[in-house]
Amino acid sequence: MPLGGLWLGFKLCYIVEARLPTGLLPEEQQSLRARLDTYLAPWLQTFFVDAELQVVTDPVRLQMLDRPYDEHTDTSLVRRPQLFDHLMGRTQFEVLCRQVREHSEDWLRNNESYRRAVDEAVERGRLDIQRRITRLNQRKTSRSKRGEPIDSGLDREIALNTVLLDALPNPEVRLDAIGLVALSRLAPEQFGGV
Numbered sequence: 001m002p003l004g005g006l007w008l009g010f011k012l013c014y015i016v017e018a019r020l021p022t023g024l025l026p027e028e029q030q031s032l033r034a035r036l037d038t039y040l041a042p043w044l045q046t047f048f049v050d051a052e053l054q055v056v057t058d059p060v061r062l063q064m065l066d067r068p069y070d071e072h073t074d075t076s077l078v079r080r081p082q083l084f085d086h087l088m089g090r091t092q093f094e095v096l097c098r099q100v101r102e103h104s105e106d107w108l109r110n111n112e113s114y115r116r117a118v119d120e121a122v123e124r125g126r127l128d129i130q131r132r133i134t135r136l137n138q139r140k141t142s143r144s145k146r147g148e149p150i151d152s153g154l155d156r157e158i159a160l161n162t163v164l165l166d167a168l169p170n171p172e173v174r175l176d177a178i179g180l181v182a183l184s185r186l187a188p189e190q191f192g193g194v
């Protein structure tokens with residue numbers, strides 16, 4: 001950043017968790033949620049986007065952005081709205097916020113660490129679910145060979161496992177928080193006499 005330069009961007013925090021399939025009975029939801037969470041544990045995915053709508057990948061910039069807020073050296077734009085007005089007009093800010101919101105889920109879903117986590121969860125889930133389905137089918141076959149009635153619960157269990165497998169590749173993502181970040185070497189008082 002050049003001396004006195006200003007960098008504006010957004011911090012986006014998404015909650016990611018496995019999507020619970022629809023059409024479940026109330027008593028099935030809790031146990032299936034627990035199973036999904038073992039394959040794809042909920043997590044918080046954070047990333048930064050600059051005012052030109054580019055995901056920030058520069059390690060030096062990311063290191064600056066990852067620092068915790070320090071009330072002695074950082075300035076909250078919420079507490080000093082006149083600074084915000086100097087940085088960007090309200091209309092421009094509203095347009096930029098809408099654009100960030102419109103594109104942010106795509107940025108998240110295309111993020112390498114996000115994709116890797118989902119792919120690993122799908123593989124873990126696939127192996128476990130296929131093993132479960134195989135055992136359930138073996139139980140059905142064994143009962144059939146012995147002339148025992150086949151429990152309709154087995155068919156439901158097989159169907160539920162198949163639905164779980166289908167749900168894993170497309171987790172639910174929710175934007176939990178978004179914040180504007182301004183980086184500058186200037187002190188707040190140096191912005192246009194504010």
